[in-house]
Amino acid sequence: MVELTPDLLNQVYAKHLDWYPAIKNPERSPVHINGIGDILDQFDLVLLDSYGVLCRGPKPIEGAVEAIALMRERQKKFCVVSNDTMTRRSIAAEKYQQRGFDFSAREVLTSLDMTDAFLETVTSPESIGVIAPLEHPSNHLLEGMVRLNGCNGVIPDQVNTLLFLTGAGWTGKMQKNLTQSGTTRQFRLLVGNPDIGAPNGNKIVATPGYFLADFAEQTDQKSKPELFGKPAMSIFQQAIKEYGVTDLNRVLMVGDTLYTDILGGNAVGCKTLLLTCGVYQGLNIEEQIEQAEISPDFIADQL
Ligand SMILES: [Mg+2]
Numbered sequence: 001m002v003e004l005t006p007d008l009l010n011q012v013y014a015k016h017l018d019w020y021p022a023i024k025n026p027e028r029s030p031v032h033i034n035g036i037g038d039i040l041d042q043f044d045l046v047l048l049d050s051y052g053v054l055c056r057g058p059k060p061i062e063g064a065v066e067a068i069a070l071m072r073e074r075q076k077k078f079c080v081v082s083n084d085t086m087t088r089r090s091i092a093a094e095k096y097q098q099r100g101f102d103f104s105a106r107e108v109l110t111s112l113d114m115t116d117a118f119l120e121t122v123t124s125p126e127s128i129g130v131i132a133p134l135e136h137p138s139n140h141l142l143e144g145m146v147r148l149n150g151c152n153g154v155i156p157d158q159v160n161t162l163l164f165l166t167g168a169g170w171t172g173k174m175q176k177n178l179t180q181s182g183t184t185r186q187f188r189l190l191v192g193n194p195d196i197g198a199p200n201g202n203k204i205v206a207t208p209g210y211f212l213a214d215f216a217e218q219t220d221q222k223s224k225p226e227l228f229g230k231p232a233m234s235i236f237q238q239a240i241k242e243y244g245v246t247d248l249n250r251v252l253m254v255g256d257t258l259y260t261d262i263l264g265g266n267a268v269g270c271k272t273l274l275l276t277c278g279v280y281q282g283l284n285i286e287e288q289i290e291q292a293e294i295s296p297d298f299i300a301d302q303l
Contacts, residue, residue: 002172002206004197006283009204010291012196012213013259019194019224020231020259021267025295033300036067036254036273040074044250045243047236047270050082051198052256052278053303055099061277065100067303072102079239081253083229083260084110085166085192085208088137109239111229115165115192116141118228129155131178131211132165153177155185162215164208164225165192175211179218189216189225194232195260199279230255231264240268254303256280258294265296272296275303 004012017023033039036046048054054064071078080096080103087095090105097103116138122128125144134149136142146159153174155162162182191212197204212225229235236253245251248269255261256278265272274296276285289295 002175002210004204004206004210006204006279009197009279010259010288012210014292016213016216019227020263021233023263023294024266025293026266026272026297028297030274030289030296030299033273033298035063035300036252036303037070038300039252039273039298040071040076042250043252043271044077044247045240045245045252046071046076046078047081047239047251047253047265048078048303049230049253049255049257049261049278050080050084053254053275054080054096054101056199056278057201058099060099060101061302063302068101068103077243077245078107079243080108081230081235081239082108082110083193083195083207085112085115085132085229086137086168088112088116091137106242109235109242111193111235112138114228114235114238115163118190126158128161128163129159130163130165131167131170131208132163133169136166138165148178149174151177153181155181159187161188161190162212163190163192164212167193167205167207167211170211175214178211179215182215182219185219186222189221189223190228191225192228194225194227194229195257204279230260231267233264233268236264236268236270240270258288258292258296262296263294266294271298273298273300275300277302 089108092108093105119141129146194209195207196209251270253265254273
């Protein structure tokens with residue numbers, strides 16, 4: 001487990017902004033609201049981040065279950081859009097049900113769903129090295145690929161593509177071996193979960209985006225990685241397409257991370273709501289916005 005500080009987390013995101021869609025901020029300064037109920041009439045579809053918006057660990061965040069009930073009552077469509085590469089939508093929906101949310105599989109879209117769609121198109125699996133625990137729900141699609149966890153991070157010669165899928169079980173030693181064996185070589189880079197870090201108790205733990213960033217910096221990779229999760233526009237567009245909504249002004253993205261949820265939501269053309277109950281809890285939100293130079297349409301303390 002590799003731990004990060006909040007400052008380092010922001011620094012790594014900021015350093016790799018060229019991997020993300022261009023920043024496209026709203027023209028107005030953010031409007032502070034009490035909760036989603038204040039603005040729900042303006043929207044037909046609400047996209048929701050999971051961690052830091054709906055739940056913190058296994059516990060729902062205060063007000064989240066009630067906010068979902070309110071959306072149902074007002075017949076608003078919604079979809080959880082999560083950078084989760086350990087669960088696909090059907091399993092994720094069951095997980096949320098255990099936490100008190102009544103989501104159907106259709107109301108959840110994960111970056112594993114997006115990654116799976118890519119994996120189904122792979123024709124030369126032997127040239128792909130994958131970072132993922134040996135027990136992984138997409139193992140049937142990873143068949144024939146090189147499992148880098150099993151190689152202790154050392155990249156075999158036949159590998160020309162690296163897929164940073166899931167960070168669980170990936171150690172500092174494996175990362176060191178990966179970097180050492182990747183020096184003087186160039187790779188096609190793919191990342192299932194572009195998040196740099198995830199809150200875990202009081203700590204922030206490095207996630208695949210961090211290992212990718214570290215590898216790309218240490219080995220001076222020239223190609224931009226392909227992202228299967230937020231802030232890439234494809235995952236937002238997939239969710240919006242599934243609901244058949246065409247007026248993007250009537251779509252709201254709710255998140256707690258400026259560099260993924262808000263940057264991506266703005267880029268796609270949705271309105272965005274930043275919550276302060278997640279990764280920025282206890283920090284000055286205006287300062288975070290100023291430093292990142294990424295700004296939402298709305299700010300609230302919780303859903
Ligand atoms: Mg989050």
